[in-house]
Amino acid sequence: MQKKDCFFLGKIVKKYSFKGELLVKLDTDEPELYEQMDSVFVEVRNNLVPFFIESSQLHKSELLRIKFEDVDTEADADALIKSELYLPLEFLPKLDDDKFYFHEIIGFKVEDKNFGHVGIITSVNDSTAQSLFEIDRDGIEILIPMNDEFISKVDKPNKTIFVDTPEGLIDLYLEEN
Numbered sequence: 001m002q003k004k005d006c007f008f009l010g011k012i013v014k015k016y017s018f019k020g021e022l023l024v025k026l027d028t029d030e031p032e033l034y035e036q037m038d039s040v041f042v043e044v045r046n047n048l049v050p051f052f053i054e055s056s057q058l059h060k061s062e063l064l065r066i067k068f069e070d071v072d073t074e075a076d077a078d079a080l081i082k083s084e085l086y087l088p089l090e091f092l093p094k095l096d097d098d099k100f101y102f103h104e105i106i107g108f109k110v111e112d113k114n115f116g117h118v119g120i121i122t123s124v125n126d127s128t129a130q131s132l133f134e135i136d137r138d139g140i141e142i143l144i145p146m147n148d149e150f151i152s153k154v155d156k157p158n159k160t161i162f163v164d165t166p167e168g169l170i171d172l173y174l175e176e177n
Helices: 074-079 168-174
Strands: 006-015 021-026 039-042 047-061 065-069 085-087 108-113 118-127 132-137 139-143 151-155 160-163
Touching: 006 039, 006 074, 021 132, 118 139
Parallel strands: 108 160
Antiparallel strands: 006 021, 006 085, 021 065, 039 047, 039 085, 047 065, 108 118, 118 132, 132 139, 151 160
């Protein structure tokens, strides 16, 4: 299994007990969806290694307390702290048509109500306070905030996102070049 075929589920943040239990900070709005997993991939020395789950339960709502098979001591657990957890993409819950996962929209066209064809989404920048569509328009990068007020329609079958951005936003990127 390769990372490109998986999604980031969370990170092991600390030990829970001296019996090898660990606490995982989940990267999800719905942690309860991941409470009953049988296995998960743990990144160990840049490789995804499958770990089978003996037991797991939510701990203080956003943390998942996990007991992996064959992780029975504090030393075993220590070796996994700060490791990232992944699941195959097919385990992602299905979303309504107007919602999307960031990886799904790479390659989608962006059409603006007033401007017309903007370009193709090359990635999503979620390292800022507000996530941004990174759009390529003939070699020029255009950034549009992923704001519910700007997104008017997501057309998954036609791989197009329709936006209605403030007047002049897109032109700002084109004037500089």
